Amino acid sequence: MKPLLTIDQLSLSLSGKEILKDVSCQFQTGSCSVLIGPSGSGKSSLLKTLNLLNEYDAGLVCFNGKDIKTISKTELRKKIGMVFQQYNLFDHLSVMDNCTLALKRVLNLKKRDAHEIAQTYLTKVKMNDYGNAFPRQLSGGQQQRVAIARAMCLQPEVLLLDEPTAALDPEMSFEVLETIKSLAEEGVTMIYVTHEINLARHLADQVIFIEEGRVVAQGDVKEVLDTTKNNRIKKFIEQIEHRLYGSE
Amino acid sequence: MNQYKLNSTFIIKVVIAVIALFIIAPDFVVLRRFVFGFGQFITPSIFVLFFAILQYTLLKNNKFMALLVWMLIFAFILLNIKDGWPTGLMVNVVLTLMCLPMTFILALLFAVLRFQSTLLVLKIFATVIIESVRGVPLIGLMIFILSVGADMVPAYWMMPKIITLWMIYSLFAGVYLAEVFRGGFQSIPKAYFDGAYALGMSPLKTYVYVLVPKVVIDTIPAAFNVYIGLFKETSLVLLFGYFDLMNIALNYLDFPEHYDESIKIYMMVLILFWIVATIMHEYGHYLFKTFSKYEAKKT
Numbered sequence: 071m072k073p074l075l076t077i078d079q080l081s082l083s084l085s086g087k088e089i090l091k092d093v094s095c096q097f098q099t100g101s102c103s104v105l106i107g108p109s110g111s112g113k114s115s116l117l118k119t120l121n122l123l124n125e126y127d128a129g130l131v132c133f134n135g136k137d138i139k140t141i142s143k144t145e146l147r148k149k150i151g152m153v154f155q156q157y158n159l160f161d162h163l164s165v166m167d168n169c170t171l172a173l174k175r176v177l178n179l180k181k182r183d184a185h186e187i188a189q190t191y192l193t194k195v196k197m198n199d200y201g202n203a204f205p206r207q208l209s210g211g212q213q214q215r216v217a218i219a220r221a222m223c224l225q226p227e228v229l230l231l232d233e234p235t236a237a238l239d240p241e242m243s244f245e246v247l248e249t250i251k252s253l254a255e256e257g258v259t260m261i262y263v264t265h266e267i268n269l270a271r272h273l274a275d276q277v278i279f280i281e282e283g284r285v286v287a288q289g290d291v292k293e294v295l296d297t298t299k300n301n302r303i304k305k306f307i308e309q310i311e312h313r314l315y316g317s318e
Numbered sequence: 319m320n321q322y323k324l325n326s327t328f329i330i331k332v333v334i335a336v337i338a339l340f341i342i343a344p345d346f347v348v349l350r351r352f353v354f355g356f357g358q359f360i361t362p363s364i365f366v367l368f369f370a371i372l373q374y375t376l377l378k379n380n381k382f383m384a385l386l387v388w389m390l391i392f393a394f395i396l397l398n399i400k401d402g403w404p405t406g407l408m409v410n411v412v413l414t415l416m417c418l419p420m421t422f423i424l425a426l427l428f429a430v431l432r433f434q435s436t437l438l439v440l441k442i443f444a445t446v447i448i449e450s451v452r453g454v455p456l457i458g459l460m461i462f463i464l465s466v467g468a469d470m471v472p473a474y475w476m477m478p479k480i481i482t483l484w485m486i487y488s489l490f491a492g493v494y495l496a497e498v499f500r501g502g503f504q505s506i507p508k509a510y511f512d513g514a515y516a517l518g519m520s521p522l523k524t525y526v527y528v529l530v531p532k533v534v535i536d537t538i539p540a541a542f543n544v545y546i547g548l549f550k551e552t553s554l555v556l557l558f559g560y561f562d563l564m565n566i567a568l569n570y571l572d573f574p575e576h577y578d579e580s581i582k583i584y585m586m587v588l589i590l591f592w593i594v595a596t597i598m599h600e601y602g603h604y605l606f607k608t609f610s611k612y613e614a615k616k617t
């Protein structure tokens with residue numbers, strides 16, 4: 071099978087600083103890939119490169135076999151949705167307006183159709199009762215779910231998720247996770263940044279470990295997380311599990 | 319949710335001011351002439367009615383209707399301008415209301431042009447206009463236009479005085495308001511751009527549908543400072559021979575039999591200005607409370 075998204079020797083610098091170096095990886099259609107790595111390693115930057123929020127300097131990123139720089143940004147972003155680490159909801163718009171904005175202004179749908187689609191996805195993330203609320207009236211987990219619904223409204227083929235459960239308590243991250251799982255079952259290709267190893271074990275078809283802008287290891291869950299020979303990864307994983315489960 | 323309630327201190331303040339007016343005023347005819355000038359009551363009443371409709375369309379968030387009503391008001395003013403009207407406080411009020419929408423549009427345009435960095439020529443243009451207009455005194459600009467402006471343009475280009483004034487005031491208040499708006503744009507987090515772009519919005523659409531609405535709402539209190547300033551500056555139209563509130567008062571005091579009333583008259587003028595400015599302030603407060611619901615914290 072041909073991969074949906076391929077990255078080939080990508081490098082990226084922002085304000086003169088080299089952030090990603092020689093990154094290569096592939097994402098299969100309908101798969102769920104997890105990106106892990108220490109803070110500041112460039113995970114968010116990599117995601118933002120995939121929908122061209124960051125302009126990369128060298129390398130090649132192909133979507134459906136086409137160089138993404140040759141696709142118009144609007145078309146590309148309609149197909150590759152993104153959920154941000156800080157949600158990036160528009161505070162001055164209600165939950166419903168956040169969701170219908172792109173439907174009305176990018177897809178040029180009628181107000182009623184946009185409403186209907188938004189309602190469908192808000193129901194999927196169990197936020198259908200909050201259409202008139204404003205983001206600041208919601209908890210972090212609720213905002214995150216709205217952000218997921220907003221991205222899903224455009225019915226993208228790929229969904230980029232940047233630590234969607236980082237700010238949530240276990241119960242709420244479970245809720246968000248369920249949402250994500252149900253989306254994965256619909257065949258949406260997921261690229262997912264997380265620090266939570268257990269989630270990765272649970273969800274991932276592929277794990278990519280990034281450190282200082284380089285891909286250190288990539289492969290299926292067992293390969294990268296359990297049977298790895300790389301000391302750095304072992305230590306990282308040990309530390310995370312240490313932190314989560316205490317030191318007994 | 320933040321619901322607007324008519325502020326009781328506001329009502330008390332205004333009531334006291336009105337009572338004071340009636341006590342101070344030599345007689346009712348003088349007071350009436352200060353407010354409505356030499357005109358009659360009907361025109362101002364229709365005017366108030368129009369404004370009520372404008373208010374309603376604003377609340378319904380129907381921008382198109384609001385613009386239409388404003389154009390009606392504008393046409394109404396132009397049709398009604400004659401020697402007797404507007405005069406008195408109505409000059410200041412009418413001129414302010416005429417200028418508000420133009421000020422707003424100009425300010426938004428200049429602010430966006432100065433804030434963005436893609437269209438460099440327009441950015442420089444906006445910056446030059448803003449900085450040069452902001453750097454000169456209004457009275458200087460007016461006297462300049464008054465004394466040499468008429469010689470510089472051919473006669474068939476001459477506009478009614480009120481249109482000239484309308485343009486000067488809109489431009490002047492517009493550049494101040496533009497800086498207020500620009501501050502608003504600068505305080506928008508980068509997350510807004512990322513969030514909008516990631517949804518496939520173009521930069522233009524991001525401005526029109528996301529950034530501008532946010533900035534306009536966030537800067538309502540600061541914008542009303544500019545509007546109130548604009549209202550007070552309209553007393554300078556006496557330079558153009560308009561019988562605005564200030565000029566009517568000066569005119570009244572010119573008669574020898576009124577010499578000893580000067581303190582009373584000046585106080586009346588100041589109180590009248592103060593009442594309108596206070597109402598404007600409260601109106602801004604009301605708009606802010608109504609449109610910034612999203613600021614509400616969790617309860």
Ligand SMILES: Nc1ncnc2c1ncn2[C@@H]1O[C@H](COP(=O)(O)OP(=O)(O)OP(=O)(O)O)[C@@H](O)[C@H]1O
Pocket residue numbers: 084085087089107108109110111112113114115116155
């Ligand atoms: N716009 C920018 N300009 C310059 N440097 C940047 C910019 N954005 C990010 N960086 C740098 O790039 C590096 C990677 O940042 P990034 O946000 O991608 O990390 P991350 O892996 O997502 O970290 P975290 O897990 O904390 O979210 C950091 O060192 C950061 O300082």
Ligand SMILES: [Mg+2]
Pocket residue numbers: 113114115155232
């Ligand atoms: Mg990050």
